[in-house]
Amino acid sequence: MKQSLRIVLASGCALMTLGTATAFAQEWQPDRPINLIVPWGAGGSTDQVTRVTAPILAEALGVEVVVVNQPGASGAIGTQEVLNAPRDGYTWTANAIANNATYSVTGLLEDTNIDDWHIYLSVANVPVVSVPADSQFEDFGQLLEAFKSDAGRGISVATAGVTSSGGTAIAALSDAADGFDYNMITYDGGGPAAIATASGEAMVTTQLAVEQTELIRGGRLKALAVLSDKPLDLDGVDPIPPVTNWLPDMPLAPDYFGIFIPAGVPDEVIATMDKIWAEQVMNSEEIKTYAENFGAVFAPSYGEEARALAMPVVILEACSSVERGEAVNDPSTIGIDCETRTEVGM
Known part of the structure; x- marks a missing residue:
């Protein structure tokens, strides 16, 4: 592999x-x-x-x-x-x-x-935190600071629903960061949520890597972090850094x-x-x-x-x-x- x-x-x-x-x-x-x-x-x-x-x-x-x-x-x-x-x-x-x-x-x-x-x-x-290619956020640290600021509740996050992998991922990120607000936009699946983010309908997606890979490779999504304690390598793109670089105590499974x-x-x-x-x-x-x-x-x-x-x-x-x-x-x-x-x- x-x-x-x-x-x-x-x-x-x-x-x-x-x-x-x-x-x-x-x-x-x-x-x-x-x-x-x-x-x-x-x-x-x-x-x-x-x-x-x-x-x-x-x-x-x-x-x-x-x-x-x-x-x-x-x-x-x-x-x-x-x-x-x-x-x-x-x-x-x-x-x-x-x-x-x-x-x-x-x-x-x-x-x-x-x-x-x-x-x-x-x-x-594994979930990946990604933003549109033209997003102002260049790394997960910048996004995390924005979430934790007063403007955080205005950041839209595309997922497939509260109990989907993306929905539980953004909730887990908020928990690990001692709580922040966000605006979840729900789609019928992780693929549509990722496509919507690449199109600019949402500012962030936290859906799974498999749902984002082609968009990341194609330069339409910018991957900021993987919810893992190790980087994720995908052919054709730079390694995606682990979220533990910023949230070292985040529970992961x-x-x-x-x-x-x-x-x-x-x-x-x-x-x-x-x-x-x-x-x-x-x-x-x-x-x-x-x-x-x-x-x-x-x-x-x-x-x-x-x-x-x-x-x-x-x-x-x-x-x-x-x-x-x-x-x-x-x-x-x-x-x-x-x-x-x-x-x-x-």
Whole structure:
């Protein structure tokens, strides 16, 4: 991988984590297309990696995997559609796992948590703070000072919504800087938010690197910082400095993306998907190439390993929403103790 950003991924034996029921279930042979709902607009981070992954799954299953964009309510509308669908294995979703795990904390969905999903992760993504190419801000320090000044509340930030990666990123930046105001402008996806910023509709975007890469390479966006403790290298542009150069104590956690199947589907669906993920996705050159070209980290996993990898960002986002006064339900309702920042039994 050409980028200098490195995320230490937990080692695990994913092939050893299959439950007894799925380990001995017969192979699933779907007889009609599978509906894969992306609850965000076209061109965003979820949409991008899903459209790279779907053909791999379709070839392995022998049926079409139809990607359907159904944006709205920070991904909650499309996610609810999947939860409402018959649990027959023919309706899946794709997202950042932290969204699916914390929708009930933010009140966008009720009575749902990470264990309502079989988790299949493909990449980890990082937000980047960028401004239009002709912006007055030349580095993140200048932007940070502007945010912290009286003029900060007038700085417009384009995101895909409060619970999107960009929305949580700007909120986390404000938290780390002891609080500043801003004017969030919401779009149907991270791609549209990045394009809007490049066009001058907003002064800043904090969406993911994968949603901004082509605009940065094309000179339409100026990247000021990556939300990481290491720089991000993208071919054709100068390394993007880490936000810890300015906010050294900012909490950071990898943001994992993938495909999720609702709990309650037949065992053979999960057994088959586990096998495909292990044999096809975890060795996919297509996804590796996508990650290397767009500033993501190739990080496929599934089952209990994927759940363990996801929990740090789930805990961070759930507890941060409490600190910002945005939580509708306490994270304890999904088994998270924010005093200790740990997962507890439910």
